Amino acid sequence: MKKLNMQELNRLSPEEFAMSEKMPVTVVLDNIRSLNNIGSVFRTADAFRVECIHLCGITARPPHREIRKTALGATDSVKWEYFSETEESLLKLRSAGYRVIVVEQTDESISLDEMEMDAGKKTALVFGNEVQGVQQKIVDMADSCIEIPQMGTKHSLNVSVSAGILLWSLFKNMRWD
Numbered sequence: 001m002k003k004l005n006m007q008e009l010n011r012l013s014p015e016e017f018a019m020s021e022k023m024p025v026t027v028v029l030d031n032i033r034s035l036n037n038i039g040s041v042f043r044t045a046d047a048f049r050v051e052c053i054h055l056c057g058i059t060a061r062p063p064h065r066e067i068r069k070t071a072l073g074a075t076d077s078v079k080w081e082y083f084s085e086t087e088e089s090l091l092k093l094r095s096a097g098y099r100v101i102v103v104e105q106t107d108e109s110i111s112l113d114e115m116e117m118d119a120g121k122k123t124a125l126v127f128g129n130e131v132q133g134v135q136q137k138i139v140d141m142a143d144s145c146i147e148i149p150q151m152g153t154k155h156s157l158n159v160s161v162s163a164g165i166l167l168w169s170l171f172k173n174m175r176w177d
Contacts, residue, residue, distance in 0.1 A: 022051035023119060024051060024119075025170055026053070028090070028125065029041060029054065029056060029059045030059075031056065031057040031058045031086070031128070031132075032060075032128075033131075034130060034159075035066035036066060036069065037070075037159050038067050039074075039075075040071075040160035040163075043070060044164045045078045046074035047167075050167065051079065052078070053079070053081075054082075054124075056088075057084065057085065062075035087138070093124045094141075100141060101125055101143060102134050102146070103134070104145050104146075106145045108145060110145070110146050111146075111147060111149050112149060112165070115144075117169050118173070119173040129159075
C-alpha cells in the first residue's frame with residue numbers, strides 16, 4: 001500500500017470545480033458562532049461538491065483568518081451568500097423549489113437511517129447554533145426535520161461533524177453519470 005501524492009489525487013482545479021456538476025444542495029448555517037466550524041463546513045462542502053452555503057445571522061463570512069485556517073481554500077471554490085436573517089435564506093430557497101430539511105432533534109424528527117435521501121432533489125440542509133440549535137421559527141418553516149442517531153450520553157454532535165454526516169448521506173446516493 002502506497003500513500004498517494006498530490007498529482008495522483010486528481011484534484012480539480014478551482015476552474016474545473018466551478019464548471020463541475022454539483023449536488024443540488026445548499027447548506028444553511030443558522031447563527032453559527034465558531035469560525036472553525038464555518039471553515040470546516042466549507043471544506044466538507046467542497047469535498048462533496050455542494051452548490052452553495054448560506055451564512056445567516058451571526059455566522060461569520062469570508063475572508064477571515066480563522067475560517068481560512070480550517071477551510072483550506074474552500075471559501076474560494078464553494079459559492080456562498082450572506083443573509084441577515086435565516087428566514088430570508090429559506091424563502092429564497094423555497095421559491096427556487098428547494099425542500100427544507102432542518103437537522104434538529106424534534107418531536108417529529110426522522111432518524112437519518114430511516115429517511116429517504118433523494119440526492120437528485122433540490123435540498124436545503126439547515127444546521128443550527130452550537131448551543132441553541134436551530135431556531136424554533138426556522139424549525140416551523142421546515143418540510144421535515146432529521147436527526148442523526150446517537151447512542152451516547154451527549155445526544156449532540158459538533159455542527160461540522162453533523163454537516164459531514166448528512167452531506168455524505170446525500171453524496172453516496174448521487175449519480176455522477
